[in-house]
Amino acid sequence: MPEFTTLDHASLNGAVYGALCDALIEGRFQPGDRLKIRDLAEQFGTSVTPIRDAILRLANDEAITFRSPRDIRIPGLSESRYMEIRAIRIRLEGLAAETAAQVATSADIEALERILRENEAAIAAGDRLKGTQLNQAFHFMLPQIAGLPVLNGILRRLWLQMGPHISDAYIPGGRAMIDHHYPVVEALKRHDPAAASMAIVDDILLGGKPILERIERGEERIARRA
Amino acid sequence: MPEFTTLDHASLNGAVYGALCDALIEGRFQPGDRLKIRDLAEQFGTSVTPIRDAILRLANDEAITFRSPRDIRIPGLSESRYMEIRAIRIRLEGLAAETAAQVATSADIEALERILRENEAAIAAGDRLKGTQLNQAFHFMLPQIAGLPVLNGILRRLWLQMGPHISDAYIPGGRAMIDHHYPVVEALKRHDPAAASMAIVDDILLGGKPILERIERGEERIARRA
DNA sequence: CCGTCAAAAAAGATGCATCAAGTATCGTGT
DNA sequence: ACACGATACTTGATGCATCTTTTTTGACGG
Structure with missing residues (x-):
């Protein structure tokens, strides 16, 4: 995303949210993929809190879903x-x-x-x-x-x-x-x-x-x- | 909201989010009102985490805004x-x-x-x-x-x-x-x-x-x- | 009386320990 | 060998301590 600002996300704080948005849009996740907060935290070199924040926002956007309370996934598209x-x-x-x-x-x-x-x-x-x-x-x-x-x-x-x-x-x-x-x-x-x-x-x-x-x-x- | 389910919020977990949505829609907040996480936590009888989650989601919905990182408010409507x-x-x-x-x-x-x-x-x-x-x-x-x-x-x-x-x-x-x-x-x-x-x-x-x-x-x- | 600066208090962000619930694994008995 | 059950592990939710930044406030000087 060099000069064309793909998405104006991260409107408020939340670098992780922006990164996950990019990942989503660039197709770096497949439908059905499971996301684990702790894994992502390690991957992003941060603690679980910012990841949780981002996941929560994405879930609110319905870009990811909680299939069960502990099972966070990229949803399919009927x-x-x-x-x-x-x-x-x-x-x-x-x-x-x-x-x-x-x-x-x-x-x-x-x-x-x-x-x-x-x-x-x-x-x-x-x-x-x-x-x-x-x-x-x-x-x-x-x-x-x-x-x-x-x-x-x-x-x-x-x-x-x-x-x-x-x-x-x-x-x-x-x-x-x-x-x-x-x-x-x-x-x-x-x-x-x-x-x-x-x-x-x-x-x-x-x-x-x-x-x-x-x-x-x-x-x-x-x-x-x- | 007795029998007509006003809004299907709280689609995932988050009782506080639902409660805040209701409060917003019922006009219990005025534009310009400032929200404080710790105050709401006390008000809801919970810790700050669930409140933060709800606030974050609402901010993502642009129902509330972070005027500055520490100044959370009900936005006006131009x-x-x-x-x-x-x-x-x-x-x-x-x-x-x-x-x-x-x-x-x-x-x-x-x-x-x-x-x-x-x-x-x-x-x-x-x-x-x-x-x-x-x-x-x-x-x-x-x-x-x-x-x-x-x-x-x-x-x-x-x-x-x-x-x-x-x-x-x-x-x-x-x-x-x-x-x-x-x-x-x-x-x-x-x-x-x-x-x-x-x-x-x-x-x-x-x-x-x-x-x-x-x-x-x-x-x-x-x-x-x- | 007003403006400025500094110290203190406020308040959100972050990290982490603990909890609870669900899942997988391994062992035992048939 | 298979079914069932108990144990251990995985994993998100919650609570809380701490950090940093902002905002308030109060005192001092003009």
């Missing part, structure tokens, strides 16, 4: 839950795109285009991690441009839940994740809210197809909901 | 932030109403009408607390009927942020909070998604007017954002 998240994202990112189209400055457009260029480079280099980060950076730029911090926080949480599931689907997706970003930028340039909204919806629907397909295939055996 | 939350609610509760209209059973309708009746009684009795609780129960019933748990969680968090601000505005509102609920139920009866969506939007817009007016008046002097 198809119905994915569809729900997708429907919410459509509404919310649609709102963000509309608003952004109305207020976007040329500097905003340039920032988006810079992300797009870097994303192209990442795809060309086959850098899956950087690809997902830049895809995410693009999506989070819209509410930021629109000046909608609450919306940003909601999307951040949703992303946390999808994190462990999208990174695996990235390679099969290939260019699917970025192709639909260009029409968004075009719509923002023309200050066309309706077009911007439709473009981002297209991206969510079509760009997310590989993820949905992966969930539909066999992955739900792990998909235990909280 | 006009722009209220407008943002309102816009989000319109999109999200609209989605919930649409979906609910498609799947609502007669039992669902009856549950809604029961809430309405109780709310009428609460208004007649001038019971502000019960009125806000039942208003809230109505709004949370829609995503529940629709089978949208993620949406429910998002709205729960937004409500937490509005909590300290709506209860004060309830009395001046009078019937405004309930009048617009009837068209929602009618639309659900007819299984008319578009009408249901429009009805709930009306409620958010018109029913929320007293709140907005109160914020617009002098209350923003306390309105410090995180």
Whole structure:
């Protein structure tokens, strides 16, 4: 996460929370993985308290679940839950795109285009991690441009839940994740809210197809909901 | 909160979190109030740890803020932030109403009408607390009927942020909070998604007017954002 | 009477010891 | 060899002591 601030987490104190968020989004956890506070504490070179704090926050975000009081895991993502998240994202990112189209400055457009260029480079280099980060950076730029911090926080949480599931689907997706970003930028340039909204919806629907397909295939055996 | 489960909080452990959520929603905290962990611990008859856990979760929900590391407060609600939350609610509760209209059973309708009746009684009795609780129960019933748990969680968090601000505005509102609920139920009866969506939007817009007016008046002097 | 600085008190963060509950392991008896 | 049970271990929750930082407060000087 070099220059595009992936997620504005760690809004309050909590370095561990931020690190775990990153890990989640970068796909360094697999659905079903079990987390142990003491292990993480050792891993992070700290005591259990900060880890517990982070875990608690993540659990509150529903990014991790307590299957039983002593069994902390990365939850699966059922198809119905994915569809729900997708429907919410459509509404919310649609709102963000509309608003952004109305207020976007040329500097905003340039920032988006810079992300797009870097994303192209990442795809060309086959850098899956950087690809997902830049895809995410693009999506989070819209509410930021629109000046909608609450919306940003909601999307951040949703992303946390999808994190462990999208990174695996990235390679099969290939260019699917970025192709639909260009029409968004075009719509923002023309200050066309309706077009911007439709473009981002297209991206969510079509760009997310590989993820949905992966969930539909066999992955739900792990998909235990909280 | 006798029979209508106001909020499904305390999803994982954490009785204190649930209690604080209730307190927030029932308006027992004022914007600007300072929270002290040790005081709350004494108040709840427990040690600091469970309180800290709850505070941390609430802070993660942005229902309370750390103005500085040692200064925990109920945040104000700026006009722009209220407008943002309102816009989000319109999109999200609209989605919930649409979906609910498609799947609502007669039992669902009856549950809604029961809430309405109780709310009428609460208004007649001038019971502000019960009125806000039942208003809230109505709004949370829609995503529940629709089978949208993620949406429910998002709205729960937004409500937490509005909590300290709506209860004060309830009395001046009078019937405004309930009048617009009837068209929602009618639309659900007819299984008319578009009408249901429009009805709930009306409620958010018109029913929320007293709140907005109160914020617009002098209350923003306390309105410090995180 | 007001401003400034320092000392003390307040208060959250951290670490850790202990508790309780669940899980796994090992041994015994059939 | 297998089933059952007791013991030991794992692991999160809780409570608490301590540390650090901030805020209050009070005294002194202007």
